[in-house]
Amino acid sequence: MSNVLKLDDVVMRFGGVVAVNNLSLEVNKGSIVALIGPNGAGKTTAFNVITGVYMPTSGKVSFEGKDITKEQPHKIAKLGIARTFQNIRLFKKLTVMDNVLIAKHLHLKSGLFGTALHMPWAVKEEKKMREEAEALLEKVGLTAVKNEMASSLPYGQQRHLEIARALATSPQLLLLDEPAAGMNPQETMELTHFIKEIKDEFNITILMIEHHMDLVMEISDDIYVLDFGQLIAHGTPEQIQRNEKVIQAYLGVEEDA
Amino acid sequence: MNKRTKLLLNIAALVVVILFIIIANELFDSYIKRILNLCAIYTILGLSMNLVNGFTGLFSLGQAGFMAIGAYTVAIFTVPIEARSLIFYLKPMNAFLSGIHIPFVPALLLGGVIAALFAWLIGAPVLRLRGDYLAIATLGFSEIIRIVFTNAQTITNGALGIKNIPTISNLWWTWSIALLTIFFMILLIHSSYGRAFKAIREDEIAAEAMGIGLFKHKVISFMIGAFMAAIGGGLFAALLGTVDPKQFYFTLTYNFLLIIVLGGMGSISGTIISAFIVTGGLEWLRFLDEPMSIGGINIALFRPGLRMVVFSILLMIVVLFYRNGLMGQREITWEAIGEFFKKLRTRKTRNAKGGAKVE
Numbered sequence: 001m002s003n004v005l006k007l008d009d010v011v012m013r014f015g016g017v018v019a020v021n022n023l024s025l026e027v028n029k030g031s032i033v034a035l036i037g038p039n040g041a042g043k044t045t046a047f048n049v050i051t052g053v054y055m056p057t058s059g060k061v062s063f064e065g066k067d068i069t070k071e072q073p074h075k076i077a078k079l080g081i082a083r084t085f086q087n088i089r090l091f092k093k094l095t096v097m098d099n100v101l102i103a104k105h106l107h108l109k110s111g112l113f114g115t116a117l118h119m120p121w122a123v124k125e126e127k128k129m130r131e132e133a134e135a136l137l138e139k140v141g142l143t144a145v146k147n148e149m150a151s152s153l154p155y156g157q158q159r160h161l162e163i164a165r166a167l168a169t170s171p172q173l174l175l176l177d178e179p180a181a182g183m184n185p186q187e188t189m190e191l192t193h194f195i196k197e198i199k200d201e202f203n204i205t206i207l208m209i210e211h212h213m214d215l216v217m218e219i220s221d222d223i224y225v226l227d228f229g230q231l232i233a234h235g236t237p238e239q240i241q242r243n244e245k246v247i248q249a250y251l252g253v254e255e256d257a
Numbered sequence: 258m259n260k261r262t263k264l265l266l267n268i269a270a271l272v273v274v275i276l277f278i279i280i281a282n283e284l285f286d287s288y289i290k291r292i293l294n295l296c297a298i299y300t301i302l303g304l305s306m307n308l309v310n311g312f313t314g315l316f317s318l319g320q321a322g323f324m325a326i327g328a329y330t331v332a333i334f335t336v337p338i339e340a341r342s343l344i345f346y347l348k349p350m351n352a353f354l355s356g357i358h359i360p361f362v363p364a365l366l367l368g369g370v371i372a373a374l375f376a377w378l379i380g381a382p383v384l385r386l387r388g389d390y391l392a393i394a395t396l397g398f399s400e401i402i403r404i405v406f407t408n409a410q411t412i413t414n415g416a417l418g419i420k421n422i423p424t425i426s427n428l429w430w431t432w433s434i435a436l437l438t439i440f441f442m443i444l445l446i447h448s449s450y451g452r453a454f455k456a457i458r459e460d461e462i463a464a465e466a467m468g469i470g471l472f473k474h475k476v477i478s479f480m481i482g483a484f485m486a487a488i489g490g491g492l493f494a495a496l497l498g499t500v501d502p503k504q505f506y507f508t509l510t511y512n513f514l515l516i517i518v519l520g521g522m523g524s525i526s527g528t529i530i531s532a533f534i535v536t537g538g539l540e541w542l543r544f545l546d547e548p549m550s551i552g553g554i555n556i557a558l559f560r561p562g563l564r565m566v567v568f569s570i571l572l573m574i575v576v577l578f579y580r581n582g583l584m585g586q587r588e589i590t591w592e593a594i595g596e597f598f599k600k601l602r603t604r605k606t607r608n609a610k611g612g613a614k615v616e
Contacts, residue, residue, distance in 0.1 A: 053462070072465075073465040074469055074471070075470075077465075077466060077467060077468030078468045085462075085463065089462060090460075091459035091460060091463065092459060092460075093459060093586060094452075094455060098452055098455070101449070102452050102455075102456040102464070102467060103467045105449050105452065105453045105456075105468070106468030106469065112450060112477060115448045115449050116444055116448050116451075117441075118444050122448070126448070165467065169467055
């Protein structure tokens, strides 16, 4: 199987703190890969390195064989990596529809003046964008609220909208940063199905950070475990569940004090 | 409300405005006409500032500088050639420039293009940074422009300024260009680029992660804003018939800041309404600057400057109690007006019914 994303010995240092230390990982095309580990293990930092928010101190990030270590975030998005955020970052005061349309801006073909002056070809493109956005909202079940302000949606729907917005950029690789954070077991179950569905529907690869172990174990093909910036384990869900180091650092021995 | 009704309503509104201009041109005296012209110019400048500050979320304070560029371009190129030696009596005008005369409209556009070019020059280094660096850089730029214009004697006639600029005395120029600007702003904001600007305002990190190049889009917004400001400045020069560097002191920018804060950051209709309120207000409050006596006793409070004190207090009240301004980010649309009247009607009938019950 070919890999979509590959990290080679990535180090991210902030002053004296090593947030990510010699991280190497591979994400295979069409798979769901989970990145787990205790809080502060450097998972989100790894995401920020992949999406270009941080430039790693050393190491290499490649996407579909192309070196993207030094690319800017918006260029990486254009190449086909989309993400969601740990603490939801929607365009709060804009409508659900606008949130999705904004994510389609990066594929806009009409020029600035054609678009701004609503020239016939730009109007045509806008119409197509809207149709695609409508279809996407239909698929994720947000059609009923498409004209609502994003901030007015209940928490669960905001999470869905963030995923829909990421999907609107037509990515090959989707990074989900704790998509189930703050969700109850029922909602987490729904999300599990939802992630499976969109993976098949949009034919994408998913890399996610998640703390809900039932979700992770159910849908991941491959799991990487980080602790203090260090990769401590890598394997299938079964292997990880049996790994001594992981149990000690994260999955939990009975806590008594 | 369907598209056709809206189009008809828009045409109707346009006809009303045109009728108003025709009537105003005939009936009003030159003082009122001048205020109405100023209202239109301030609308253009308010919109230009709102595009950058309100819609894109950048904090720019360079409006007076861009306005000065537009004003001086119009002044330098439209002043009749034969009048130039009289205007530039201390030092003759630059030999190259003194022979060039350009009609009003091309000069206006040229001013816009030059201002946009300057916007690119300041924006290129500053807009790469996050945060409020732009405010300081643009404020500095606006002062630099004023000082350069004060000292470039052979081009701008220095502190003496340029007089005898062919003036516009009717409302057609300013109002039609203001209408064009409004129309352009509505189109721009409702396009994919307008949405990208708003995305940057809402959340830069998310916008960037969605593939919106922050630098590119900020520069575009900033350049369009500068272009519009210079157009406003050009009209300003042609309205007054004279330009001098003192007109473009950085405090001028605060008038436009007041307009967009009062009208609502990110609202086109709010900007238009508040441009009229602020311009009108600044004129009508002029009595505050003049000495006043009641019953023969001179009140010491009334002296030049009180007007700006009152305006500053107004701004503070708006910021404290009306944080989103008159309109916030809302717009007056035909739907909203329809909704309003529908509500009014139902309330009336309900009141009527209620009244009947009491009896």
